[in-house]
Amino acid sequence: xxxxxxxxxxxxxxxxxxxxxxxxxxxxxxxxxxxxxxxxxxxxxxxxxxxxxxxxxxxxxxxxxxxxxxxxxxxxxxxxxxxxxxxxxxxxxxxxxxxxxxxxxxxxxxxxxxxxxxxxxxxxxxxxxxxxxxxxxxxxxxxxxxxxxxxxxxxxxxxxxxxxxxxxxxxx
Amino acid sequence: xxxxxxxxxxxxxxxxxxxxxxxxxxxxxxxxxxxxxxxxxxxxxxxxxxxxxxxxxxxxxxxxxxxxxxxxxxxxxxxxxxxxxxxxxxxxxxxxxxxxxxxxxxxxxxxxxxxxxxxxxxxxxxxxxxxxxxxxxxxxxxxxxxxxxxxxxxxxxxxxxxxxxxxxxxxxxxxxxxxxxxxxxxx
Numbered sequence: 001x002x003x004x005x006x007x008x009x010x011x012x013x014x015x016x017x018x019x020x021x022x023x024x025x026x027x028x029x030x031x032x033x034x035x036x037x038x039x040x041x042x043x044x045x046x047x048x049x050x051x052x053x054x055x056x057x058x059x060x061x062x063x064x065x066x067x068x069x070x071x072x073x074x075x076x077x078x079x080x081x082x083x084x085x086x087x088x089x090x091x092x093x094x095x096x097x098x099x100x101x102x103x104x105x106x107x108x109x110x111x112x113x114x115x116x117x118x119x120x121x122x123x124x125x126x127x128x129x130x131x132x133x134x135x136x137x138x139x140x141x142x143x144x145x146x147x148x149x150x151x152x153x154x155x156x157x158x159x160x161x162x163x164x165x166x167x168x169x170x171x172x
Numbered sequence: 173x174x175x176x177x178x179x180x181x182x183x184x185x186x187x188x189x190x191x192x193x194x195x196x197x198x199x200x201x202x203x204x205x206x207x208x209x210x211x212x213x214x215x216x217x218x219x220x221x222x223x224x225x226x227x228x229x230x231x232x233x234x235x236x237x238x239x240x241x242x243x244x245x246x247x248x249x250x251x252x253x254x255x256x257x258x259x260x261x262x263x264x265x266x267x268x269x270x271x272x273x274x275x276x277x278x279x280x281x282x283x284x285x286x287x288x289x290x291x292x293x294x295x296x297x298x299x300x301x302x303x304x305x306x307x308x309x310x311x312x313x314x315x316x317x318x319x320x321x322x323x324x325x326x327x328x329x330x331x332x333x334x335x336x337x338x339x340x341x342x343x344x345x346x347x348x349x350x351x352x353x354x355x356x357x358x359x
Contacts, residue, residue: 015235017342023308024236025301030338040290044277047293050300052269053196055262057236059270066274074271078263085235086259089243090252092229104350105233111349113308114321115328115342120305122332128298142295149303156303160296167292168285 004069004076007036011061011080018116024057026119028064029126036068039130046127047164051157057081141166183250184257190215191242191261208241218248238262320352 010031018024025046033042045067049059058081065077128142141163148154194207205227212218218226226244230237239262246258280286309321324345331341 013339017339018235023304025304027338027342040287041281043290043294043297044286046297046301047290048273048277049270050297052273053265055195055236055238055266058239058263059266062267062270063274066271067278071271074267074274078267081236082239082259082263085233085240086243086255088233088235089240089247090255092233107350107353108346109233109349110321110353111324111351112342112346113311114325115345117305117309118325118328119332119338119342120301120308122329124298124301124305127294127301130294138291138295141292142299145296146299146303149300156300160293160300163296164289164293167290168288171288171291 004072007065007068007073008076008080011065011077012084015057015081015084017112023113023116023120025060026116026123028060029123030119032064037064039127041067043127047160051160137171180250180253184253187217187246187249187254187257188261190217191246191258192265195262195265205238205241208245212245212248217245222248320349324348324352 010028014024014027014031018027029042033039037045042064045060045063049056049063052059058078061077061081062074066074069076128138145159145163148159149156190211194211197207209223213220213223223245226241226248229244230240233240239259242258242262243255246254246256248254250257277286309325327348328341328345331344332338
């Protein structure tokens with residue numbers, strides 16, 4: 001099953017190059033959209049993984065894995081996402097005293113973070129453009145959602161569900 | 173942990189329950205930190221200082237931060253078996269839920285309403301990604317705008333614009349970080 005192996009390698013790579021769950025979205029987009037899943041499926045994956053409780057990154061990985069190869073695909077992506085942090089943590093807890101915060105690895109991550117943020121913005125723009133409708137409705141939904149999330153008064157998952165329902169009502 | 177009076181499997185069960193609870197109740201990885209803090213520090217699994225150190229390391233090392241934090245707490249509570257118990261508790265709830273949702277969604281993939289739902293969700297998802305990207309960027313330079321972070325951001329924006337492969341750009345940004353930030357210490 002070459003597909004499962006490819007899937008495994010992609011998630012290994014994504015999890016080695018991103019520092020946190022949400023940050024993996026940009027990189028993952030470039031790796032899987034067009035090859036394994038459609039734009040619409042990716043949006044569903046991101047949307048539902050922020051809606052459901054539990055780690056976003058794992059859910060995103062499993063959704064993509066499932067879309068590619070059913071249950072085995074979901075489990076392979078899960079495994080590949082868990083492996084890098086697990087091995088690293090096991091290593092770090094063993095040599096915790098030697099690896100202090102001034103280690104070069106923290107500078108590496110510090111350099112990585114702005115690039116990841118930029119990549120995420122590029123990804124967001126692509127998702128927005130190909131999301132189906134690019135008219136004023138989409139801009140309105142996007143801007144209102146952003147205001148809602150930035151205000152911190154509305155939980156992000158509620159914003160996403162409402163946006164989806166508005167889509168069902170007005171954009172179908 | 174004294175580890176003398178309490179049988180080990182009780183510790184593991186408590187740990188498993190703690191992580192199941194945290195992962196069912198929190199909507200996302202970063203959101204789980206607050207809840208985990210209450211559980212881990214108030215039940216004296218680890219001290220406040222240990223927790224802060226664990227959060228720091230989770231942010232610095234690659235991979236999902238919620239998982240790394242879970243493993244640090246698990247290690248503090250019960251050594252290596254604690255790590256695997258915490259991992260299991262953190263993985264189980266999202267796995268079960270996501271596989272269910274994925275299975276249901278695949279079935280409705282060609283219905284009209286799913287198209288509308290995705291069309292409505294896309295702008296909101298794009299907004300979410302931008303918001304998270306902004307928070308991530310701000311977290312790197314807490315004391316105002318860091319010129320080096322801006323430089324790396326501009327350079328990588330140019331690289332992505334010219335469609336260089338993204339893993340390469342990220343690696344390059346990391347090495348640039350090592351050059352620019354060097355062996356800086358964090359008081």
